[in-house]
Amino acid sequence: MPPLMLVCITIALHFFPESGGLCSDDNTTNIAPIFLVTFGSGSATFSSATPANFSFTTTYQQAFTIPIEDGYFAFTNAIPNVNTVWHTGALDHTPNDIDGYMFLANADPNPGQFYRGTVNNLCIGERYEFSAYLTNLVGPFGLAKPSVIFQIRTSTSDNTLIGQLDTGEIPEYSTMTWTKLALMIQNYSIQHRTIK
Template sequence: MPCNQIKFAFLFFFLSVSSYAQLGFCNGSKGSPIFTEDFGNGTTYGPALPAGVTTYTFITGAPQDGQYTLFYHSNQFTTWHYSLDHTPDATNGPNGKMLLMNANAVTSGDFYKKTVTGLCVNTTFEFSAWLMNVYNPTTNYCGAGQIPINVRFEIWDATETVLLRSGNTGNIFGSPTPLWQQFALVFTTTNQTSVVLKMKNNGLGGCGNDLAIDDIS
């Protein structure tokens, strides 16, 4: 596959090894994506993600702590918002799905992991994704003890022995109405033609810390 200036997705916030990188979007031409993930469509749960993509456990139904599912709406519990995926019926047909994670402090492994190849060296790329805290604070289920979502992003070299970049989203609390938010970061390669992207839980266990992820590109 020829290398392109592409959109990857899902880095909300980005921290370089020695300093904070600027949060924002690429102002120039982004080119055609070589990696996109919208999780398909349908009204049934699943399917499970391929082996190695996440360290969480797939469940056909509402995910408990340390579990995940794919479904076309987010209302898996009465305390979670009802929302369709980020682009309902727009890009991936009727009943587009999203990745729903029930995070906890024990399972702090990978929400999502992806190896991306075909990158141009010394080229600027934009990483972006859409994320939602699915907890509905108007239910008052967690009271003042609501645990926000907080996600750590890491970019490793192809051997996963050298951490190239890392950063956290910071705390994202539940909102009174469903709120999809897009986050992006501009990143310039040096001699890398492939990288491994990892999204990890950086939040605490307890009441809350539940999220939806969609339209990784």
């Protein structure tokens, strides 16, 4: 059984008091995300939404029903009942999120890009936190474990790397356990960043 992984993505904003004035200094205590992807909600097990609905692209193919093969993903509101190694029926990490969809990616043995999106209108001179909630869909059966590398790059032609986070192997648990991973970046020059 190949490894599976679920992903929810947020970017949260943290201002320094010594703001360069390009953004309002009145916002120095604002900790609400400036960019948030939750993948929507609905009563159908699989969402008919596509990555374009959430302004991102992927090299993975979308599945709208089971099975979800290697290199495929789905937006689902509960882990489908496919086999005994999955955390069947488990929900996303958000409390009180009725029928909230999550991004379920069946990690391909050949590395792919499961998410690529752009965040615009960042304030120059400020720090930002990229965070993602991840979990391994498989229980403690000693199977191959997925790993993810998050990169924050400029959206300019040189595509400069400004931050990277490597999750390492995402562990298995007896119950599905979400972990928040975060990366801080300083925005020195431009207002647009690519996440992948």
